[in-house]
Amino acid sequence: MDTLSYRTQSAKKSEVDRNWWIIDGDGVIVGRKATAIATVLRGKHKPSYTPHVDTGDYVIVINAEKMRFTGNKRADKVYLTYSGYPGGQKSRTAEEMFAKKPIAVIEKAVRGMLPKNKLGRAMFKKLFVYEGSEHPHGAQKPEPFNF
Numbered sequence: 001m002d003t004l005s006y007r008t009q010s011a012k013k014s015e016v017d018r019n020w021w022i023i024d025g026d027g028v029i030v031g032r033k034a035t036a037i038a039t040v041l042r043g044k045h046k047p048s049y050t051p052h053v054d055t056g057d058y059v060i061v062i063n064a065e066k067m068r069f070t071g072n073k074r075a076d077k078v079y080l081t082y083s084g085y086p087g088g089q090k091s092r093t094a095e096e097m098f099a100k101k102p103i104a105v106i107e108k109a110v111r112g113m114l115p116k117n118k119l120g121r122a123m124f125k126k127l128f129v130y131e132g133s134e135h136p137h138g139a140q141k142p143e144p145f146n147f
Contacts, residue, residue, distance in 0.1 A: 011050040021145035025067040038113035065102040
């Protein structure tokens with residue numbers, strides 16, 4: 001027998017097959033959907049997953065403004081930013097974030113679940129979030145993702 005047939009197959013960048021998925025955010029919980037999105041962006045839903053290769057798929061999220069939090073998180077959860085200058089720390093509640101930039105809430109949740117390196121930044125570029133139900137990716141023929 002050939003010993004090579006029993007070795008673990010490692011995906012190569014040129015062999016990765018990418019699909020386009022669409023996720024409707026109407027009434028779904030932000031954190032639960034963000035974990036599923038991060039899994040798809042990393043490629044962990046595929047049998048060909050390799051940790052050091054970007055094997056993930058493209059994800060389109062529509063209706064971002066209709067996503068929700070559980071409990072009192074909408075009023076209590078605080079997002080902090082810091083400019084680097086003294087007194088440059090700003091805070092916003094989740095309610096204010098949804099009012100101003102609902103896309104940033106989903107992007108921030110997913111980005112926190114991806115690796116903090118070049119590979120994670122490449123994975124994050126495959127996420128597209130839109131406020132309404134329209135998106136410009138019709139030519140890619142995205143399929144609905146069933147969790």
